[in-house]
Amino acid sequence: MSLLQVKGLRRDYGALRAVDDVSFELAAGTILGFIGPNGAGKSTTMRIIATLDTPTAGEVLLDGKSLVDSPDLARPLIGYMPDRYGTYDDITVWEFLDFFARAYGLKGAERTRRVASVMEFTGLVPLKDKLTSALSKGMKQRVALGRTLLHDPKLLILDEPADGLDPRARIELRELLRALADQGKAVLISSHILTELAEICDTCAIIEQGRLLATGKVADLLAQSHAGEAAELTIRLAPGAEGETVYERAERLLLEQPRVAQVTREPGLVRVRLELEPGSTRVQVDEAAARLLAALVGAGLPVCAFSHRELNLEDAFMTVTKGRVA
Numbered sequence: 059m060s061l062l063q064v065k066g067l068r069r070d071y072g073a074l075r076a077v078d079d080v081s082f083e084l085a086a087g088t089i090l091g092f093i094g095p096n097g098a099g100k101s102t103t104m105r106i107i108a109t110l111d112t113p114t115a116g117e118v119l120l121d122g123k124s125l126v127d128s129p130d131l132a133r134p135l136i137g138y139m140p141d142r143y144g145t146y147d148d149i150t151v152w153e154f155l156d157f158f159a160r161a162y163g164l165k166g167a168e169r170t171r172r173v174a175s176v177m178e179f180t181g182l183v184p185l186k187d188k189l190t191s192a193l194s195k196g197m198k199q200r201v202a203l204g205r206t207l208l209h210d211p212k213l214l215i216l217d218e219p220a221d222g223l224d225p226r227a228r229i230e231l232r233e234l235l236r237a238l239a240d241q242g243k244a245v246l247i248s249s250h251i252l253t254e255l256a257e258i259c260d261t262c263a264i265i266e267q268g269r270l271l272a273t274g275k276v277a278d279l280l281a282q283s284h285a286g287e288a289a290e291l292t293i294r295l296a297p298g299a300e301g302e303t304v305y306e307r308a309e310r311l312l313l314e315q316p317r318v319a320q321v322t323r324e325p326g327l328v329r330v331r332l333e334l335e336p337g338s339t340r341v342q343v344d345e346a347a348a349r350l351l352a353a354l355v356g357a358g359l360p361v362c363a364f365s366h367r368e369l370n371l372e373d374a375f376m377t378v379t380k381g382r383v384a
C-alpha cells in the first residue's frame with residue numbers, strides 16, 4: 059500500500075473549482091513531481107495534504123488513515139514547506155531551528171541531537187551562528203527544508219522549493235531530496251520548472267485547471283506524448299551572396315524528406331520537427347537526422363551548423379496540455 063493515497067480530491071472556492079477529482083498515490087522512498095502552470099491547483103492540493111485546508115469532496119489517506127478525518131494524527135508524519143515562508147530578522151540559523159524543534163515538542167538531549175543532525179544533513183553547520191536574514195536565497199531554502207525535517211516526517215510536501223534558486227543551489231537541493239528519498243521518505247514536490255523535475259522525480263503528475271492530465275513514470279509520460287519518437291533539428295546555413303534563397307531552397311528540400319513533420323523558419327535558422335515510428339530508438343533518431351544532413355549537403359546547400367535534440371518532459375507537458383495552458 060502506498061504511504062499517501064489521494065482519492066477524488068475536489069476543492070471549490072465559491073464558483074471556482076480549484077481542484078477537480080484529483081487522484082494519485084505516492085510510495086515511501088519515492089519522489090513525485092507535481093507539474094503545472096500558475097493557478098493549476100498544486101498549492102491547494104498540497105495544502106489539503108498538509109492538513110491546512112479541507113477538501114470539498116474526496117479523501118486523503120496517509121498510512122491508510124484519513125487525514126481529512128484525523129488531521130492531528132497525520133501531522134507528526136508530515137513535513138510541509140510552503141511556497142512562501144518567512145525567516146526572522148534577528149535570530150540565528152541555530153536559534154531558528156531550535157525554536158521550531160521546541161514547537162514540534164522535542165525536548166532536552168533529543169532536541170539538541172535532532173537540530174544538530176538536521177544542520178549536518180542540510181550543510182548548515184558552518185552557518186550556525188549567522189542571522190537568517192543575512193542568508194542567500196539558497197541557504198534560506200535549506201533552513202526552511204531543515205525546519206520541515208526536524209520531527210523526522212515520513213512524507214515531505216515541498217511547494218516550489220527550486221523556485222528562484224541558482225543552478226548550483228538547485229543541484230544541491232536535488233541531491234538533498236534524493237538522499238531523503240533514499241532514507242525512505244516520500245517526497246511530493248511541485249514546480250513549473252519541468253526539466254528540473256525530470257531529473258529529480260521517479261513519477262510525475264501533470265495538473266492543469268485543477269485536473270490531472272497525466273500521471274506516471276517520467277519515461278512512460280514521455281512515451282505517452284510520443285516525445286521519445288520525435289526530435290527537433292536546428293540548421294544554420296551560410297547565406298553568402300544568395301541570401302534568403304538558400305533558406306528557401308533548404309525549406310523546400312526538407313519538406314520533401316521522409317519523416318519531416320514540420321519546418322519552421324526563424325531569423326538565421328531553420329527548425330525541423332522529425333517524427334519517427336513508435337518505439338524508435340535513439341540510434342534511429344540519429345540516423346534520420348544524419349540522412350537529412352546528407353540530403354542538404356548533397357544538394358549543395360552551405361550547412362554551417364546542424365544540431366538536434368530529443369524532445370523532453372517540457373515538450374511532453376506541452377503536448378499533454380496543448381491548447382489549455384494560458
Ligand SMILES: Nc1ncnc2c1ncn2[C@@H]1O[C@H](COP(=O)(O)OP(=O)(O)OP(=O)(O)O)[C@@H](O)[C@H]1O
Pocket residue numbers: 071074076094095096097098099100101102103141
Ligand atoms: N483561498 C482561496 N480563495 C479563492 N481562490 C483561491 C484560494 N486559493 C487558491 N485559489 C484559486 O485556486 C486556483 C488554484 O490555485 P493554486 O494556488 O492551488 O495554484 P498553483 O498551481 O499552486 O499555482 P501557483 O504556481 O501560482 O502557486 C487559482 O485559480 C487560485 O486563484
